Amino acid sequence: MRPLTMVDLKSQYEKIKPDVDKAIQFVIDNTQFIKGDAVKEFENELATYLGVKHVIGCANGTDALQIAMMALGLKPGDEVITTNFTFIATVEVIALLGLKPILVDVYPDTYNININELKKAISPKTKAIVPVHLFGQCAHMESLMEIAKQHNLFVIEDNAQAIGADYTFSSGITKKAGTIGHIGCTSFFPSKNLGCYGDGGALFTNDDELAEQIASIVNHGMKKRYYHDRIGVNSRLDTIQAAILRIKLPKLDEYILARQEVASYYTKAFQEIAEIDTPKIDSFTSHVFHQYTMRIKGGKREALKSFLESKNVPAMIYYPVPLHTQKAFLEFKDDRDFPITEELCNEVLSLPMHTELDEEQLTYITNSVIEFFENN
Numbered sequence: 623m624r625p626l627t628m629v630d631l632k633s634q635y636e637k638i639k640p641d642v643d644k645a646i647q648f649v650i651d652n653t654q655f656i657k658g659d660a661v662k663e664f665e666n667e668l669a670t671y672l673g674v675k676h677v678i679g680c681a682n683g684t685d686a687l688q689i690a691m692m693a694l695g696l697k698p699g700d701e702v703i704t705t706n707f708t709f710i711a712t713v714e715v716i717a718l719l720g721l722k723p724i725l726v727d728v729y730p731d732t733y734n735i736n737i738n739e740l741k742k743a744i745s746p747k748t749k750a751i752v753p754v755h756l757f758g759q760c761a762h763m764e765s766l767m768e769i770a771k772q773h774n775l776f777v778i779e780d781n782a783q784a785i786g787a788d789y790t791f792s793s794g795i796t797k798k799a800g801t802i803g804h805i806g807c808t809s810f811f812p813s814k815n816l817g818c819y820g821d822g823g824a825l826f827t828n829d830d831e832l833a834e835q836i837a838s839i840v841n842h843g844m845k846k847r848y849y850h851d852r853i854g855v856n857s858r859l860d861t862i863q864a865a866i867l868r869i870k871l872p873k874l875d876e877y878i879l880a881r882q883e884v885a886s887y888y889t890k891a892f893q894e895i896a897e898i899d900t901p902k903i904d905s906f907t908s909h910v911f912h913q914y915t916m917r918i919k920g921g922k923r924e925a926l927k928s929f930l931e932s933k934n935v936p937a938m939i940y941y942p943v944p945l946h947t948q949k950a951f952l953e954f955k956d957d958r959d960f961p962i963t964e965e966l967c968n969e970v971l972s973l974p975m976h977t978e979l980d981e982e983q984l985t986y987i988t989n990s991v992i993e994f995f996e997n998n
């Protein structure tokens with residue numbers, strides 16, 4: 623059996639190696655390292671795939687979130703509501719810009735932002751909501767957008783984990799994750815569902831004016847060279863990364879399907895195990911399974927994780943510490959508590975999830991999990 627890893631970028635690369643190598647070499651031969659043609663081409667191709675008017679590349683997903691908040695004109699002291707159960711980047715940029723992160727608890731079965739808790743967190747100072755489509759399925763965007771409209775709030779979707787997921791509204795209309803709010807942000811970090819070979823990110827919007835602001839901010843706040851209209855940053859998608867992404871984008875749906883098949887395999891195998899809550903998928907969204915994250919009940923997570931490690935099955939905890947108890951965020955701590963996030967941090971466990979898992983590996987992984995529960 624091929625050794626098990628959480629992600630397997632090497633095997634995926636081997637299948638597209640000739641195209642990728644050629645694309646990289648082309649950029650080197652042309653020396654268009656910054657703002658080369660591949661960047662614009664990739665932005666256009668991704669916009670078509672997503673059905674959104676504008677895609678603007680940037681250096682990484684964290685920058686994308688920061689740039690979105692800058693483009694919307696958020697000012698120090700403004701409150702931004704997001705979920706307590708996410709990767710640190712979401713909250714980090716809020717704090718960096720002098721905005722106040724207001725954390726909200728999540729649903730126990732989908733791990734996405736709880737809409738009732740979100741409503742309770744709105745104050746006169748609230749300016750924006752940042753839903754995170756965690757692990758690959760969309761948050762409750764329809765209700766979230768209605769609330770945002772009522773209160774005149776901006777919505778920035780953190781779509782780093784759910785690129786390609788579909789959201790279906792009650793009207794029957796379907797939109798891609800990240801194209802529903804005012805701005806969508808994504809990351810092309812290598813292990814993401816659409817990953818490049820280094821850092822990369824992008825912002826999406828249907829708003830022409832916002833797109834213009836974003837394009838200016840990513841490039842030192844200038845439209846005309848050396849004329850700076852506003853304070854910006856240096857955050858561009860490298861041409862080499864864009865060239866690689868142009869090879870991988872046409873394969874994204876195939877990659878998503880491979881992930882969904884792995885997820886179905888796991889879920890089916892664990893059906894009879896009482897101590898495992900397999901991931902629930904909400905009816906209004908598809909799940910592109912950036913992670914396969916289950917809840918392990920009965921206080922058995924650590925023992926299961928150690929057992930799996932002893933069998934060379936890697937398993938990871940995304941995420942072990944609630945954001946409100948992170949040392950870096952203690953200054954934002956208030957008296958609210960987050961019972962579901964705390965439960966999740968104690969119970970979640972993610973299994974290997976990538977596009978290259980084969981039947982032999984899947985059988986070995988699921989049998990190892992089953993073996994643990996037969997003896998514990």
Ligand SMILES: *Cc1c(COP(=O)(O)O)cnc(C)c1O
Pocket residue numbers: 682683684685708709711712754780782783808809810811821822823
């Ligand atoms: C990966 C990730 C980011 C940040 O992306 P980078 O490209 O690593 O900066 C932001 N939010 C979430 C939810 C992520 O998973």
